[in-house]
Amino acid sequence: MSSSPSGKVEQIELATRIPLPMSQRTLTLAPEIVNPDLSSSTIHESSLAPVDRGVGAVSFLFAAFFVEGIIWGFPSAYGVFLDYYLNDPRYATQSGASTLLPIIGPISSGIIYCSGVCINPFMSRYPYHRRTSMWLGVICCFASLFGASYATRIEALVVLQGVLYAVGGSLLYIPCISYLSEWFVERRGFAQGVLFAGTSVGGLLLPLTLPHLIDKLGITVTLRALAVAILIILIVLVPFVRPRIPDSRTQTRAPAPVSNEWMTHTSLWVALASNTMQGFGYFVPIVWLPTFAREVHTDSGKRALTVALLNGAAVVGRVSVGYLSDIFEPWTIAVGTLLSTSVATFILWGLLSKTFAGVIAYGIVYGVLASGWTSLWAGFVRPVAKHNPRLVTALYSYFLFSRGLGNILSTPISAALIKQTTTTMAHFPMTGRYENMIIYVGTCFAGAAGLCLGGWAISLRTGHNAAGAD
Secondary structure (H helix, E strand, O other): OOOOHHHHHHHHHHHOOOOOOOOOOOOOOOHHHHOHHHHHHHOOHHHOOOOOOHHHHHHHHHHHHHHHHHHHHHHHOHHHHHHHHHOOHHHHOOOOHHHHHHHHHHHHHHHHHHOHHHHHHHHHHOHHHHHHHHHHHHHHHHHHHHHHOOOOOHHHHHHHHHHHHHHHHHHHHHHHHHHHHHHOOOOHHHHHHHHHHHHHHHHHHHHHHHHHHHHHHOHHHHHHHHHHHHHHHHHHHHHHOOOOOOOOOOOOOOOOOOOOHHHHOHHHHHHHHHHHHHHHHHHHHHHHHHHHHHOOOOOHHHHHHHHHHHHHHHHHHHHHHHHHHOOOOHHHHHHHHHHHHHHHHHHHHOOOOOOHHHHHHHHHHHHHHHHHHHHHHHHHHHHHHOOOHHHHHHHHHHHHHHHHHHHHHHHHHHHHHOOOOOOOHHHOOOOOOOHHHHHHHHHHHHHHHHHHHHHHHHHHHHOOOOOOOO
């Protein structure tokens, strides 16, 4: 038997799959479980695909990358739909259009972020339903966009393109996170960075392609075409997003509940607090940079480019930070990237964004520095969860939830911070309409960096070094 770390993981994981002795109500078990002699020879780590390498791990990560791009790409690109909805008399003339239409995107992404704490306990207790969940998610995502193409009322758009799409995305997304913890152990940070980079790729490509499709086909036909396209793509990809450890229906009892011992780790609570504060600042530039670019007299095509380049830079940031988090202490990386983002916000956005080139420069730097934060979650979780994939997934759901709070609440907060005055270019941007917003974003990142300094100190004092923890 191999003595490598991955070998230990496989022994433990297989042990949780062996059922209790048969009773009168027990289903028929596999021969190797009924017969001890068979089990000693056939239940071996070589029967499972290797972790961190091999065709299974690579194919899973490749497919999950594109599934992630689809799930998050449409909420990220909703601003394109919003622009057309607000200029379509069918919707713009309805009561509450200016209030309801802008919240469809945040509602969708917010539900996906926050749903993990509700869905994961069920998935953990009934792991064999994860595959069913993904196929239900495919149906919901298709039905949401296809149904939205027929919607004539704003309320219907909110339910279909906002809520139903988010439900489908959640049913697809949570199993992906769960399977990631099974396929990757030593390189989990890198794998998580690649997975989350899929979000950025979707946010890069869709804003560049959707305007051309809508201009050529119209919003109705575009929604139907997108619905059919993602249905076909997901049908091809979902079979590859599979568990490494085969789900067994022969268990005589459900898995034991996830231990609450993690609650005693102060450094993890600090990481969650930092995650929340970072989330309250992170989404503001993504939402407002195109509007901000209007102030420097930029046309609509170039305004969309600001977010597209930000998302493109985020691919580099997420993969790089994920790779580094497998090697170095994540608190060090967190403090460095958060402080750098705060400084870049105050200087590049606050002082040097008087031209479109300045706005683009800030978007690229922001994408590289700020977007890699989610790739550090693996490093924060590693010393607490060790190699327990169920606990890893549970903790990820809490990180997603706290980040979702920022996703939902940061938009109304930032909107309230915009000054209702005419901007004068002589004092733009720091003392213009966006002064308070820029200060707010920079302060959020500085505050998160301060919390991470405290978490780093606690980690050093308690010996919970996340880099390479066993």
